[in-house]
Amino acid sequence: MDCGEGVQRQVLAHGIGLGKDMTILVTHLHGDHVSGLLGLLQTMSLAQRRKPLDIVGPPKLLKWLKVTSDLLHIGLTFPIRFTQAKPGSLLRTEGFRIRAAKALHSVEAYAYLVEERARPGVFYPEKAKRLGVPEGKLWSKLQKGRPVKVDGRIIHPSTVTGPPRTGRRIGYSGDTRPSPGLARFFSGCDLLIFDSTFSAKDGDKARERMHSTCVEAAQLASRARVKRLALTHFSARYTSPSSLVREARKIFPSTVAAADGLTLDVDYPSE
Numbered sequence: 324m325d326c327g328e329g330v331q332r333q334v335l336a337h338g339i340g341l342g343k344d345m346t347i348l349v350t351h352l353h354g355d356h357v358s359g360l361l362g363l364l365q366t367m368s369l370a371q372r373r374k375p376l377d378i379v380g381p382p383k384l385l386k387w388l389k390v391t392s393d394l395l396h397i398g399l400t401f402p403i404r405f406t407q408a409k410p411g412s413l414l415r416t417e418g419f420r421i422r423a424a425k426a427l428h429s430v431e432a433y434a435y436l437v438e439e440r441a442r443p444g445v446f447y448p449e450k451a452k453r454l455g456v457p458e459g460k461l462w463s464k465l466q467k468g469r470p471v472k473v474d475g476r477i478i479h480p481s482t483v484t485g486p487p488r489t490g491r492r493i494g495y496s497g498d499t500r501p502s503p504g505l506a507r508f509f510s511g512c513d514l515l516i517f518d519s520t521f522s523a524k525d526g527d528k529a530r531e532r533m534h535s536t537c538v539e540a541a542q543l544a545s546r547a548r549v550k551r552l553a554l555t556h557f558s559a560r561y562t563s564p565s566s567l568v569r570e571a572r573k574i575f576p577s578t579v580a581a582a583d584g585l586t587l588d589v590d591y592p593s594e
């Protein structure tokens with residue numbers, strides 16, 4: 324999500340891998356969100372990436388990529404599949420669905436929601452045995468949600484598994500003012516990463532520059548009933564984000580400050 328300056332070094336430092344299946348979501352065309360993208364693409368080419376790379380972003384992103392990679396003679400070793408951001412469902416991969424909503428910033432900007440696909444329900448081996456399904460390949464088929472044939476009978480996975488389990492949902496605001504539309508968009512998500520450029524006392528600056536304060540982020544998280552909030556994009560005027568986190572926690576206790584290399588485990592909704 325977004326590619327700030329030096330992103331390729333962060334990708335390497337955190338062992339993400341340059342050849343993996345990857346979808347890059349760019350929220351808007353401001354330098355601190357996009358200037359690292361070319362470096363990342365170049366590093367991927369040096370590593371001889373072959374797999375196509377999905378990039379989602381505002382329409383001008385593709386134009387910028389084409390012009391700059393032409394001018395700088397960047398020959399990519401892999402194809403780019405570009406998806407133009409617009410409100411609604413954008414992309415379905417094997418494991419995820421990606422949706423976008425309009426963000427309220429000084430330039431065209433989008434917020435994203437990454438939704439993990441629902442997993443098949445819990446498998447009950449006793450039920451499968453009772454129906455005469457032999458252990459092995461057929462069990463694993465049923466576990467993956469596919470019907471099987473035993474002695475001419477079709478056994479549906481629903482007869483040997485529990486209800487499907489909901490996938491996890493992660494939201495990312497990019498730079499934005501808060502809005503009721505965004506609260507609806509992020510409703511109930513398991514982790515929300517939200518713009519928190521300013522402290523509440525600098526609210527006028529947040530309005531002027533089309534960003535959010537930590538308190539506005541917390542209010543939106545509370546309205547949207549998200550499970551957890553990670554504040555990000557802190558202005559350099561604050562020496563540490565801890566005071567912003569404290570302000571936010573008064574409204575939404577389950578708040579942390581995002582930081583380079585921070586790892587958060589996201590639990591499955593009902594577990």
Ligand SMILES: [Zn+2]
Nearest residue numbers: 351353428498
């Ligand atoms: Zn911006």
